[in-house]
Amino acid sequence: MEDVLTALENQQWRLARTPTGALPVADDFVWHETRMPEVQEGQVLGRTLYLSMDPYQWVRRRSGTEQPGEICHGRTVSQVVASRHREFAEGDYLFNTHGWQSHGLTGAGISNFGYMHPRKLDPQLAPLSTAIGIMGMLGLTAYAGLIVQCQPRPGETVVVSAASGGVGQVVGQLAKLRGCRVVGIAGPEEKCAFVREELGFTACVSHRDPDLPRALANACPDGCDIYFENVGGKVFEAVLPLLNKKARISLCGLISQYGNTDKSDPRIAWRARGERTFAARQVEAHDLFVGNYVDTYQQPFLEEMGAYVREQKVSYREHFWPGLAQAPQAFAAMLSGDNFGKTIVTLA
Ligand SMILES: NC(=O)c1ccc[n+]([C@@H]2O[C@H](COP(=O)([O-])OP(=O)(O)OC[C@H]3O[C@@H](n4cnc5c(N)ncnc54)[C@H](OP(=O)(O)O)[C@@H]3O)[C@@H](O)[C@H]2O)c1
Structure with missing residues (x-):
């Protein structure tokens, strides 16, 4: 050979x-x-x-x-x-x-x-x-941010941006399996329909909606307890007013900022923008780097996700x-x- x-x-x-x-x-x-x-x-x-x-x-x-x-x-x-x-x-x-x-x-x-x-x-x-997807780094990212950092409880409202993508689809389904009410944010209506109908999220709104803050507020009548941040920018702006007291955020990614000509770390501007709301509402905002979770969480993650995949509990x-x-x-x-x-x- x-x-x-x-x-x-x-x-x-x-x-x-x-x-x-x-x-x-x-x-x-x-x-x-x-x-x-x-x-x-x-x-x-x-x-x-x-x-x-x-x-x-x-x-x-x-x-x-x-x-x-x-x-x-x-x-x-x-x-x-x-x-x-x-x-x-x-x-x-x-x-x-x-x-x-x-x-x-x-x-x-x-x-x-x-x-x-x-x-x-x-x-x-x-x-x-x-x-390289749901059972790989993306799945572990979703697990680390949602389960380990934000610790969802049944009945809480979880909002996830880039909801139809690799990480987002896993976050929402894990939250649903933990008994949460899950609201996705995606771009085209085709993706929003997939998130609602195939992934079973409670609702999904489009970030292309000219009145995104209102659309998201309508989808979250009890506010937002957990926000899984993949996007930043105007999507974060729409989530900020909805954050409940003691809400948790996993700052996973800021894809809307990755093409900025200013090459400073977009997490710094993101934190500065949220600072007052975080302090006033005792919001915990966790930075997420999946590499920090491999040693302790890769095995439990693979066992839990492997069972969901085999039992077809996740798509x-x-x-x-x-x-x-x-x-x-x-x-x-x-x-x-x-x-x-x-x-x-x-x-x-
Ligand atoms: N912290 C970590 O360790 C870690 C690890 C893995 C991934 N991540 C982060 O997780 C996020 C998702 O990654 P992924 O691999 O799952 O990608 P993905 O969601 O499969 O693909 C990216 C999606 O982002 C959305 N998007 C792109 N530009 C946007 C904009 N300007 N406004 C709103 N949405 C926009 C698009 O969805 P729509 O068509 O719906 O807009 C696109 O499909 C990224 O921010 C990534 O950096 C972080």
């Missing part, structure tokens, strides 16, 4: 330059073909099957954390095609972090960018793509883009809302 592999080219997207635009464009990326990497002792070579498109990748690229010339970072599901690792055999399926490339190494000496360590996947337990929607060549378009679509559900590039 290894002889065949060394004859193959490894296809990659690399960062061409540090992007300056509000959204990614084709010139930010460069296609690269290179020889297959050699598998060293303690490593496996995997063929990428699924590649995750996430907003944080844009933050890394624009901030210079990812440097021009580097393989674009991304979490992946892969199948082992050559192994010199005692725990992983040829044919095994793995969650790992190959980045935007057709093949990659996992194991000794390979950095996996900190959190969500490589692990073997059982395709009988859950569809493989869920390892999830994935938006597949076929072919590594489409990764830059898929990435831009995800950031601009032209996605519907968790955005995944398929290579198989």
Whole structure:
């Protein structure tokens, strides 16, 4: 097998330059073909099957954390095609972090960018793509922010923005399973209908509604006890007046601010805007970094979510883009809302 592999080219997207635009464009990326990497002792070579498109990748690229010339970072599901690792055999399926490339190494000496360590996947337990979605970092983000930080109680009203997306759809369903009243905020009516009808949220309003504050207030007659923040900007403005005394917020993301020309951390301006309301109403606003929750919560999360997936107590929607060549378009679509559900590039 290894002889065949060394004859193959490894296809990659690399960062061409540090992007300056509000959204990614084709010139930010460069296609690269290179020889297959050699598998060293303690490593496996995997063929990428699924590649995750996430907003944080844009933050890394624009901030210079990812440097021009580097393989674009991304979490992946892969199948082992050559192994010199005692725990992983040829044919095994793995969650790992190959980045935007057709093949990659996992194991000794390979950095996996900190959190969500490589692990073997059982395709009988859950569809493989869920390892980069509901059963992966996105699911853990929802679990950490909602369950660990905000501790929902039955009957409370939970508001979640970017409700039809990868994180948002999990947050709302976990809240529903905890007996909460769940109100989503999404863009187009098609997404709002999906959130209400397929995910079973109590209500979903559109952030495109010219009177969003009124629409949201109507959907939250008892105010908001928990806000799961994915968006910021005018969506946060609409939620602020609805926060109840002792409300909790998980500040997960601020996607509406990721294209700002001002490169300061948007969390600072967000906190400054909320400060008076938070103090007056004793609101707890928690910063969320999923990486801080892996060691303690990955296992309980996988057990709880694995049971929900097996028992079909949760639904999830994935938006597949076929072919590594489409990764830059898929990435831009995800950031601009032209996605519907968790955005995944398929290579198989
Ligand atoms: N804290 C952490 O550790 C952590 C980990 C993972 C993700 N996150 C954050 O979680 C959030 C959701 O990530 P995801 O991967 O699940 O993405 P996603 O929700 O699947 O996709 C992004 C969605 O954001 C919405 N959006 C984009 N621009 C917007 C704008 N200007 N105003 C309102 N909505 C806008 C769009 O939905 P509509 O079409 O409905 O507008 C789009 O579909 C992001 O903020 C991300 O940074 C944080």
